Amino acid sequence: MRAMAAAGEQVDLVCTDPPYNTGHDFAYRDDFRDAGGRPGSRHEAWAAMMAPRLEACRDLLRETGALFVSIDDNEAARLRLLLDEVMGEQNFLAQVVVNLNPKGRQLGRGFATSHEYLLVYARDARRTVLDASSAETVDERDFPLLDEATGRRHRHLPLRNTNKKFNPITSPTLHFPLWGDPEGGRVATAPFPGAVEVTPVFGDGRPAVWRWSRPLIEERPGDLVCRVVRGRAGERVDVFQRDWLDREGGRRKKLPTIWLAEEIGSTDTAVAELKDLVGHVFESPKPTGLVRRVLGTMPPDAVVLDPFAGSGTTGHAVALANAADGGARTCVSVNSAEPTRPGSNAHAAGLLTVADITRARLRAVDRxxxxxxxxxxxxEPSADRPADLVG
Structure with a gap:
């Protein structure tokens, strides 16, 4: 990452899964290391390892970029505070709950933990291009109406603005009469035969405003319909927008802050993905579906950085996303030469470092x-400066 910074390179997205600090020693003995950790203060040691790396990621991010970091309960609170300091509290976007283990962990005492977290920050919240929505979260059942002429599914949304902060006093240019035919459904900004005058009102009868301006209504009259509805005071005539499922530009829906395993995959499916490529050589990889959802929030030509590449999920997900939508994303995967545990599946397969696992997976993905x-x-690797992989 230092080499990237020295070369003036920048990225659009950092998506990473750092060590979760489960009590084991860290294998990051390099020039980022801060010797400030005290015996018994594993939280401080973990934060000392993370802080300079997060600062390096921040410095590599474009002003329009964003950062996603996975974490569990061991360091979620401390990481949130650390990211507030490094990225700026004002650039916090979300703390997503990720349901990676639907059955929950059955080992040990206490609750069966079934989730982790994904902390999301912008480099600059005012300028970020991150779009926290997705086409995958759109449910066709939310669009129950069918236009017989075109066969398009849609729903009716009130044309009036239901937010009472917007009213004839705060938005006077959006308070004007329309004319509609509740029998045929036609809506216009001027009177026509068979039409009745319709003004926007709230459910309690107080004056409201429209969501669309007069020029927009005149431009898109076919997207409006006049209907009779029943309110608190009885029947009244109102105007609705035909909100099409297959609207121009693609239908997207805001992402919730709870992501279910049935939507993005689980630890079990992630293990199976990796096993199909290089064998069962990593205990807790992330599913590519999780990373692909993250990728969907950014432009299809994003440059992605994963500074804790681990099993190579991010690089794999980038390749899958490009294959699916023709995107031009690129990924830089970085991992230290952290040794794999003697006796582990990875070690037995000749993958002596985690970087070897990253290489093996990305080579298989490339093939x-x-x-x-x-x-x-x-x-060059040494006792103090383990080698990094960049792919």
Whole structure:
């Protein structure tokens, strides 16, 4: 990452899954290390390891970029405070609950934990291009009406603004009469035969305003319909927008802050994905569906950085996303030469470091999906400076 910074390179998205600080020693003995940790203060040691790396990620992010960091309960609170300091509290966007283990952990005492977190920050919340919505979360059942002439599904939304902050006093230009035919449904800004005058009102009868301006209504009359509705004071005539399922530009829906395993995959499906490529060589990878949902919030030509590449899920997900939508995303996957545990599946398979696992997966992905893979070593490995993988 230092080499990227020195070369003036920048990225649009940082998406990473750092060590979760489960009590084991860290394998990051390099020039980022701060010797401030005290015996027994594993939280401080973890924060000292993370802080300079997060600062480096921030410095590599474009002003329009965003950062997603996975974490569990061990350090969720401390990471939130650390990111507030590094990224700026004003740039916090969300703390997403990710349901990666639907059955919950059955080991040990206490609750069966079934979730982790995804902390989301913008480099600059005022300028970020992150779009916290997705086409995948759109439910066709929310659009129950069918236009017989076109066969298009839609729903009716009140044309009046239901937010009472917007009223004839605060938005006077949006308070004007329309004319509508409740029998045929036609709506216009001027009177026509068979039409009745309709003014926007709240449910209690107080004056309201329209959501659309007069020029927009004149431009899109076919997207409006006049109907008789029953309110508190009995029947009245009102105007509605035909909100089409297949609207121009694509239908998207705001992402919730709880992501279910049935939507984005689980730890079990992630293990299966990795096993199909290189074998069962990593205990808790992330599912590519999780990362693909993150990728969907950014432009299809985003440059992505994963500074804790681990099993290579982010690079794999980028390749899958490009194959699915023709995007031009690129991914830089970085991992230290953290040794795998002797006796583990990875070690038995000849993958002596976590970086070896990253390489093996990304090579398999390149053979399967293409897209190109470049490997290089940031510096020669030694006891104090483990090698980095960049792919």
């Amino acid at each position: 399967l999906l293409g897209g190109g893979l470049e490997e290089r070593v940031g510096w």
